[in-house]
Amino acid sequence: MVIVLELYSKSLKTTYKNHLCSKATFFILLINLIKIALPFLLCCNGQGFRMRYDTFHEQPDVRFTGEYLFIGYTNNISFPIICSNIYWEVNNQDNCILIQAREIDTNYDGKIDEFTFKLTANLPKNVKIHSFELLLPIDYMLHETCPINMQSMIFLQETLNNFMNMLSITSVLEISQKFPLQCYSNYMNRDYNSSTVTFENFETYSMDEIVKPFNKRNLTTHLSDTYKSYDINTMETFLINFNILYPEHIFYYEVGFWKIVKSLWIQYLSIYIVLNWLIKKAKDYIFDKHLILFYETSPINKM
Numbered sequence: 384m385v386i387v388l389e390l391y392s393k394s395l396k397t398t399y400k401n402h403l404c405s406k407a408t409f410f411i412l413l414i415n416l417i418k419i420a421l422p423f424l425l426c427c428n429g430q431g432f433r434m435r436y437d438t439f440h441e442q443p444d445v446r447f448t449g450e451y452l453f454i455g456y457t458n459n460i461s462f463p464i465i466c467s468n469i470y471w472e473v474n475n476q477d478n479c480i481l482i483q484a485r486e487i488d489t490n491y492d493g494k495i496d497e498f499t500f501k502l503t504a505n506l507p508k509n510v511k512i513h514s515f516e517l518l519l520p521i522d523y524m525l526h527e528t529c530p531i532n533m534q535s536m537i538f539l540q541e542t543l544n545n546f547m548n549m550l551s552i553t554s555v556l557e558i559s560q561k562f563p564l565q566c567y568s569n570y571m572n573r574d575y576n577s578s579t580v581t582f583e584n585f586e587t588y589s590m591d592e593i594v595k596p597f598n599k600r601n602l603t604t605h606l607s608d609t610y611k612s613y614d615i616n617t618m619e620t621f622l623i624n625f626n627i628l629y630p631e632h633i634f635y636y637e638v639g640f641w642k643i644v645k646s647l648w649i650q651y652l653s654i655y656i657v658l659n660w661l662i663k664k665a666k667d668y669i670f671d672k673h674l675i676l677f678y679e680t681s682p683i684n685k686m
């Protein structure tokens with residue numbers, strides 16, 4: 384026995400005709416117009432064009448650049464406690480006896496999750512620190528949706544009560560965005576990849592002139608959820624133990640033109656396919672039942 388399979392089927396084409404200025408022509412034209420326009424109205428008037436902004440989650444790749452600047456203001460105005468490796472000229476008066484920085488990747492994914500910075504400064508007799516500034520430049524990178532490389536900083540300003548000389552701080556590095564990011568997936572944005580510390584030497588250094596332009600940037604980092612505990616030790620030293628977490632963030636970005644077009648096209652198509660099927664069924668029904676006037680040319684009559 385030979386098995387015969389149905390490989391393909393084709394129906395004979397029946398043509399229905401009418402004059403250009405007839406009700407039937409107008410009716411079919413209208414239906415075709417609806418078929419094209421309706422999916423457009425449904426998808427593009429809805430959330431389509433409002434999708435200009437979107438968000439993504441990412442843990443930034445943050446690296447300590449190794450530079451630091453500490454200025455402790457003391458009860459002797461002419462004797463600030465300064466430690467820095469940014470400004471080498473302060474080195475001969477550097478009061479720090481120990482600087483320790485540790486970057487920890489707790490989940491071994493190649494990104495730093497936690498950063499610890501410890502500083503110990505020598506205090507001469509009768510010198511007490513009442514407030515200080517600590518500046519730690521960082522290299523900040525995003526790799527996935529919106530590749531970015533920028534130079535930022537961890538900046539801490541503290542006023543101390545009762546001349547405490549041991550300070551433990553824990554904080555979280557957060558991102559501040561003034562505008563949605565503009566992303567190009569194959570392009571590394573380096574608009575802000577210049578050093579935040581712009582002064583050549585310590586003589587001309589001004590914290591105000593570092594912080595102001597930094598704060599004007601569209602994209603900056605800041606510390607949040609900062610918790611502190613103070614203590615006093617009897618030694619002539621000043622100690623800071625600073626711990627910062629680098630968690631995942633939500634970033635806002637501007638969705639590119641082609642991505643919007645692509646997404647709208649998919650939405651359009653999915654509505655169009657269903658509508659096209661429905662309208663085809665409706666047309667079959669209308670012509671089968673002769674609900675409108677037309678001339679029929681059947682292929683059977685031709686043969």
Ligand SMILES: *[C@@H]1O[C@H](CO)[C@@H](O)[C@H](O)[C@H]1NC(C)=O
Nearest residue numbers: 458459460461462463509510
């Ligand atoms: C303040 O510091 C300066 C410079 O080290 C020193 O000459 C001066 O004696 C100090 N003043 C007091 C009141 O300790």
Ligand SMILES: *[C@@H]1O[C@H](CO)[C@@H](O)[C@H](O)[C@H]1NC(C)=O
Nearest residue numbers: 522532533534571573576577
């Ligand atoms: C950004 O700047 C840092 C430090 O100046 C440099 O090492 C890095 O290569 C720069 N990144 C890009 C993408 O240019």
Ligand SMILES: *[C@@H]1O[C@H](CO)[C@@H](O)[C@H](O)[C@H]1NC(C)=O
Nearest residue numbers: 561562563565574600601602
């Ligand atoms: C900041 O973002 C706004 C809006 O996207 C843009 O017009 C401006 O040029 C950006 N500024 C810089 C310095 O990139």
